[in-house]
Amino acid sequence: MHYLLNHIIKFIKITLLLFFSVFFVSPVNAELTVEDIIKSRKALFSKNYSTAKRVQAFSTKGDFEKAKKLMIEMSENYKVLLDLFPENTQEGFKTEALLIIWEEKDTYNALMQKASDDIIKLTSLIDNTNDIRGTLQQLMWSNCKACHSKYRMPH
Numbered sequence: 128m129h130y131l132l133n134h135i136i137k138f139i140k141i142t143l144l145l146f147f148s149v150f151f152v153s154p155v156n157a158e159l160t161v162e163d164i165i166k167s168r169k170a171l172f173s174k175n176y177s178t179a180k181r182v183q184a185f186s187t188k189g190d191f192e193k194a195k196k197l198m199i200e201m202s203e204n205y206k207v208l209l210d211l212f213p214e215n216t217q218e219g220f221k222t223e224a225l226l227i228i229w230e231e232k233d234t235y236n237a238l239m240q241k242a243s244d245d246i247i248k249l250t251s252l253i254d255n256t257n258d259i260r261g262t263l264q265q266l267m268w269s270n271c272k273a274c275h276s277k278y279r280m281p282h
């Protein structure tokens with residue numbers, strides 16, 4: 128009898144553990160629907176686009192402190208984006224993501240990580256260059272194009 132009781136208690140503990148780990152171990156998209164995920168990645172890319180234009184404007188004016196703050200924001204957004212391409216979000220809700228993303232997920236993630244790292248490099252180079260335009264092109268804009276040309280539908 129005692130033996131059985133121990134077993135039941137153990138079973139309940141494991142069930143509880145599993146139950147909670149589903150909710151707490153993978154917090155990013157455990158409760159988000161496919162629609163939520165696709166919409167939030169689109170919103171984040173759009174936000175990065177408008178932020179990039181502001182980075183360009185502030186840098187051109189020589190307002191580097193403001194530009195750098197925005198660069199750090201963009202870098203963080205890229206890191207969030209890494210988690211917004213789970214397997215079940217390959218189609219629907221007007222996604223422009225191409226299937227090749229999931230065929231070569233590691234290469235894709237590496238490009239996203241590079242975009243995030245490059246813009247951090249930019250924070251330390253931007254006020255030390257005579258070629259602001261070229262530096263922004265190289266460490267910010269070129270990463271958009273490198274990724275879009277292969278992984279986003281022509282638009």
Ligand code: HEC
Pocket residue numbers: 165168169170172173175176179221222223224225235238239242267268270271272274275278279
């Ligand atoms: C590593 C890949 C990658 C990088 C880097 C990247 N993008 Fe994208 N971008 C995508 C993909 C994939 C989509 C399509 C997402 C979807 O529709 O689900 C997208 C979509 C967009 C969209 C459309 C959002 C919408 O509302 O549909 C804009 C705008 C955009 N990107 C701008 C940028 C800009 C600007 C940069 C650089 C500053 C950039 N992206 C960097 C992969 C990337």
